[in-house]
Structure formats: structure tokens, C-alpha cells
Amino acid sequence: MTNRNDSASPRTRTGLALTLGAAVLLSGCATTANPKDPFEKFNRAMFSFNDTVDRVALKPAATAYKNVTPTFVQTGVNNFFGNLTDLWSSLNNFAQLKGQDGLNDFMRFAVNSTLGLAGVLDIATPAGMRKHNEDFGQTLGYWGVPSGPYLMLPLLGPSTIRDTATLPADWWGDAWTHVNDVPWRTSGIVLRAVDQRASVLDASNLLEDAALDRYEFIRDGYMQRRNSKVLDTDKAQERADKVHEKLEKVQEKVESKLGVKLGPKPVPEDGAEEPAAAPVSSEPASK
Secondary structure (H helix, E strand, O other): OOOHHHHHHHHHHHHHHHHHHHHHHHOOOOOOOOOOOOOHHHHHHHHHHHHHHHHHHHHHHHHHHHHHOOHHHHHHHHHHHHHHHHHHHHHHHHHOOOHHHHHHHHHHHHHHHHOOOOOOOOOOOOOOOOOOOOOHHHHHHHOOOOOOOEEEEOOOEEEEHHHHHOHHHHHHHOHHHHOOOHHHHHHHHHHHHHHHHHHOHHHHHHHHHOOOOHHHHHHHHHHHHHHHHHHOHHHHHHHHHHHHHHHHHHHHHHHHHHOOOOOOOOOOOOOOOOOOOOOOOOOOOOO
């Protein structure tokens, strides 16, 4: 690992230059067609550029990687880089006053970095330590900083004004960017990009085959998912599922002790109905 000042400053200057450069370019590209996407003309140009790079270089490399590399190696690569993100996720959870989640992510990093052979094996997930993937953009969103308009970045893909401004912090928080050996660091960055692209090959192929405006589909999906992550709506659903499971267990215990059926089980909060149980019976349950 390098000294913080030696490794962070160049990346910070690069990130700030990217943010300011995008702002200058966008100042002449604004339109009012879509309030969520006032820079659509610029964004579509960047989308076309990224799509060309993907078709020419990234997708072929990812396809070859997926076809040639053994599955367990791909899993190990994904686990290794995913483990590095848990430490930064932990810090962002603490910054959002989510102490339990912050401790959870720190313990994930500690367990997987030791028992999991530097993160190649994911020991934490089967042990019940859920992965959160929090970044600095989500932290600012938690404290009320608006996302701003949608922004498509060259090579980096979908973003927003707020998340683009936080790129220097997220790059600094990425432990791999502090590796001192430049060839190793660069090789790791490329490997991670190829591995991430390989993980979504099937989904991207389906999207390409569909008769859709891919730009709008990706934009709307990204904005909805990003908003969900900032508001933690997936955690709310997770809590609802846990409550529903507990209610089901309580009902099963009561039915077992009383020897009767109490009717339909609790309905999940999403409104999906479960098959109706047998009517209430006064007869003892068969042994």
C-alpha cells in the first residue's frame, strides 16, 4: 500500500478535473425536454461512445473471460474485489449513523480478509453478515444532498451530478487504488472491469435483443435503483420479510400446541396472497 498523500492526490485531481470538465461541456448542452435529464443530448453522445467501446473491446473480453475462466476462479475474483469495497462501505454506514450496518461491513472485511484468504472466499455471507455496498454519494444523499440531473460519464457509465462530484472520494476509498505497484494496480482495475462486465452479459444480451430505447431504459433503471439505495427501500422490504417470517413461525407454534388450524397465514406487505389454509377445525390434529 502507498502513503495516502502520494496515491490520493493525482486521482483526486483527475476526478475533480472530470467533474469540472463535464460541467463546462454540459453548460452548452442543456435542454428542457426532460427535467430529470436536461443534458440528454450530451448524455446520448456519451452513451453511444461507451456503447462502441463496449462492443469493440469490453464485451468481447468479458465473453472470452466467462467462457475460458473456470467458474470458481471468476467467483474468487469477484469475491476478492467485493471484499475490498466492504471497508469503504463500513465507513459510509458509520457516516450515515448506521452503526450496526457499519460494524457488520467491517466484520465482513475482517472475516473474509483472514478466514476467507484475502477475500477470495466469502465466509461472511453464509454466516449471516449481509453486504451493503454504501458509497459517498449515498452518504450525501442520506444527509439531504439532491442527486441533481442524470449524467452519462465516458467509460464510467451512468451517474448523477452529485455522484460525479463524489468520485474522488470513492476512488480514494477503494483500497485497490492504493496499491503501489503500477502494473499490478492497472491489471487489477482491468480485471475487475472485465469481471463485472462478464457478470451482466446475459442481462445485456436480453436488453440488446429487446425493441427498446436502450438509453432511456438504462437511465430510468439507474435512477430508480440509485434512489432506492439512498432511501434504503430494499432494507425496508428485507425487514418486512423478516417480520412476516416471524409471524408465520409464531402461527405454526400456536397451531401445533392447540392442534387447530388458525386460517390463512399472514399476508406479506407487498400484498401477495398466499394459498388459503384449511378451515378452522375443533378436532385434534393427527399425531
